[in-house]
Amino acid sequence: MICNLDQKILNILLEKSRLSYRQIAKKLKTSVATIISHIKRLEDEKIIQRYTTDFDYYKLGYDLKVIVQLRISKGQLFEVEKKIAKHPAVFAVYDVTGDFDAIVLARFKSRQSLDKFLKTVQKYEFVERTHTGFILNTMKEEQDKIS
Numbered sequence: 001m002i003c004n005l006d007q008k009i010l011n012i013l014l015e016k017s018r019l020s021y022r023q024i025a026k027k028l029k030t031s032v033a034t035i036i037s038h039i040k041r042l043e044d045e046k047i048i049q050r051y052t053t054d055f056d057y058y059k060l061g062y063d064l065k066v067i068v069q070l071r072i073s074k075g076q077l078f079e080v081e082k083k084i085a086k087h088p089a090v091f092a093v094y095d096v097t098g099d100f101d102a103i104v105l106a107r108f109k110s111r112q113s114l115d116k117f118l119k120t121v122q123k124y125e126f127v128e129r130t131h132t133g134f135i136l137n138t139m140k141e142e143q144d145k146i147s
Helices: 004-015 021-028 032-044 077-085 111-123
Strands: 064-072 090-095 102-108 127-134
Touching: 004 021, 004 032, 021 032, 064 077, 064 111, 077 090, 077 102, 102 111, 111 127
Parallel strands: none
Antiparallel strands: 064 102, 064 127, 090 102
């Protein structure tokens, strides 16, 4: 169970994960030892799983962001998802309810690389159908604050 201080620490780390323990303690008006203790426990409990950074993928040349919906047959959902998740362009894989079984989010530098990815996925055994949509604009894309 997380306490109010844990929530505040997590929200600070979401904003800027490179802050030092001292900087976090100063923001929260508590001791450095308290912050270290809480963060260590959050890491041990796998609530904090990793520290990362956000990139501007557009500036890195990844102009195409897509949603690929997949229909997968014969109870092979997890096997297909695991295989697709290994592709470097893929940044999220979800199993979902509805007309499709899985949704894949991926980024590509060119239509040719997207085309190659789709043709590869469509050849996977148990992939019955794909439906691809281009993401034109991103209005919000961030991790949710802890409340």
